[in-house]
Amino acid sequence: MARKRKGRDISGWLVVDKPAGMTSTAVVNKVRWALQAKKAGHAGTLDPEATGVLAVALGEATKTVPYITDALKAYEFTVRLGQATNTDDAEGEVIAQSDARPDDDAIKEALNAFIGEIMQVPPKYSAVKIDGQRAYKLARDGEDFEVEARPLWVEELLMTDRPDADHVTLEMTCGKGGYVRAIARDLGEALGCFGHVTRLRRIWSGPFRAEDGLTIEQIDEMAKTPELDEHIRPLEEGLDDLPQVSCTDAGLARLRNGNPGMVITHDVEYGEECWASYDGKAVAVGRFKAGELHPSRVFNQ
Template identity: 40%
Template sequence: MAQVKRIRRKVDGVLVLDKPREMTSNAALQKVRWLFNAEKAGHTGSLDPLATGVLPLCFGEATKFSQYLLESDKGYETVMQLGIATTTGDAEGEVTERKPVDVTPARLESILATFRGDIAQIPPMYSALKRDGQPLYKLARAGEVVDREARSVTISRLDVLDWDGDRVRLAVACSKGTYIRTLVEDIGRELGCGAHVAQLRRTLAGPFEVLSAITLDVLERAHEEGGAEALDGFLLPVDSALEHWPLLTLSEHTSYYWLHGQPVWAPDIPKFGMIRVQDHNGRFIGIGEVSDDGRLAPRRLVRSE
């Protein structure tokens, strides 16, 4: 008997998932997509399997704006294990070195201070970055090490939250593209004892905080009780990642031409920059950019029913 193909639902919005430990970001995405029975979904930047915390998932029309979450600042809490270095920079790797730990609070603070602000960071071999189309982590597993260019990142916060023996809990706020494993390894190297990430939790991604994130257990229970439609109440609006952008309301007449790809004039258009746009009914219809002549040009449009 032929297998009946599952008919997916059109689902639009953002779900802020609290990713569980020991699960890849893609596995979490596929599980949640299955629970929602959604046509289209994507995540906004991978978390390591070891990591937990904020993983925004975009559904349907929200996937058009996922790049702006990829580019957003992030926040983390991490436990730095001093005295032990590993192949991957975290607890999942093999131990490569053990050293005695003789670090004072003053010494640690002096080292942390050198990592605050704009720094150059070399991405780790165990990462999803690609070289000639091949992810670096695959090369690393094959025993290969290739040169990686240092990248500029910004560490806006790096503070000690707790210190228990050889384990230091740190709060980190950073720009996109920052690798916490590399940060911890570099700190350990400067301290002279080595270090790796024992725990990692993302607490912030753009405007989304871990306190408002939904666990997989909550989603599964809701699905058991009410099916896929019962999960829709957990979704945030399509433009929730852009709520800090200026908002412009277009008239019914102007919205028609703008939605057909034409730059338009409108009252109160800002002088420059990217704009979040809604129609006269308050419905989000896309994002635009102010052109040199002062008109609002469409950049990404939301599909209407």
């Protein structure tokens, strides 16, 4: 018989401004400990040296994680021109160098090739799986392998600063699965000068903003107190990109049992994915068909 997980049954989101030098998993563990939560997970891994918004889902909110993972997100990052590293960031070993330094106009022109639907090869030091194993493990073991390109939607990629000839600061808005390190690597190659990321910050992800996030120090200070609970944001914020419908009384009872239930809507099309609420609380996510929501996820709030 499986042992029950200990902790509080709390649901919602806690937005963290992740510091450099801490893994995303360590942040989740810290939040779970501080809130004494039974269940927690994050919506989108950040590299250990990256900073910025890490949205931690609690309890029933973990069912909405895919909608935040799929949402647009924005990064601010600095690229060191003139050097390539084996990890595509400053943590790695320099493997190629160049004295070439493109001017601002050349950089801005090169960025155009990285906007829209692009094909991107993730870094070899990444968590993508190759024949069942993580790429970073194969790379550390010195294995020879190739990582397949995958599609990425880049909404916007702008040059925001040029601190000196060796560095350029960029801001990118993109969809799911983007690797900023790969953008830096590929931009450097396109410019004929090599490049790698020296600083990376996720400034927003879906509805969550880094400036609204708690620091690890704040979480430690408020740990296991009602004050920290006050920073938990509603589960429903994770459904921000989906249209909302309202349950009827009869529909509520059926949806709670995982069955199609009657809902009220004015602007949702047949077959469209949406979420149903009752008194403002999320009840289920599913597809709208002929006046009913056919649930794929049901929330126990």
